[in-house]
Amino acid sequence: MLGEGILKGLAETAKNFAGSFVSAERLTTVEYPEQRIAPIEATRVFPFLVYDGPEWEAGLRCVACQICEKECPPKCIYIEKSKDKKPDAVGKQQFYPAKFDIDVSVCMSCQICVEVCPFEAIKMDTEFELSTDDRFGGLLHDRKQLAKSNEYYHHIHPTEAAEVDARLAEEKAKAEAKAKAAAAAPKPAVPAAKPAAKPVEGEA
DSSP states (O other), X not given: OTTHHHHHHHHHHHHHHHHTTTOGGGOOOOOTTTSOOOOOTTOOOSEEEEEOSSOHHHHBOOOOOOHHHHHOTTOOEEEEEOSSOEEOTTSOXXXXXXXXEEETTXXXXXXXXXXXXXTSOEEEOXXXXXXXXXXXXXXXXXXXXXXXXXXXXXXXSHHHHHHHHHHHHHHHHHHHHHHHHHHHSXXXXXXXXXXXXXXXXXXX
16 A cells, blocks of 8 residues: 555654653653663773773783784874783783873774784773863873773673683683693703813824
């Protein structure tokens, strides 16, 4: 029938309109900021750096490989690699970021930095209320501002964080087993030094 699709669309709109007055599930308007809706787990806003343990600086997973800086489309990540090294999440000596800044006024929330990070060090936050009256320095977040604990990561992305922890634990167990096997392996015997040849009588 001519116009059947239009009538179905109008009926659906009328049903949702009427239902919004009697059903909380159909309510589409939220009186923000007095009312807030908890973000879903897949929400992504701006990146943050994950750290393990109680100390953010000592526990940062980032090893300053600078892959995220190179792959960032708007080039809003700035990293300076340290001169010394510290143990990473699996106990391997790695460099760390002496400087790690993200300009959130430029960040496009594409999540490419998260996808290319091989160390599970950078993830997407759900915090979006970052407005400030400082249009320059206030929107350039340093590594201390970006650092958030693994517990926080579990709070906002529980499913994803559990998978990451399981993968990191497996990698750490493999590294420890490899180190133990190398330590337990018998060392090759050092060949005894040959005695010096005695001089033949008559030789100068």
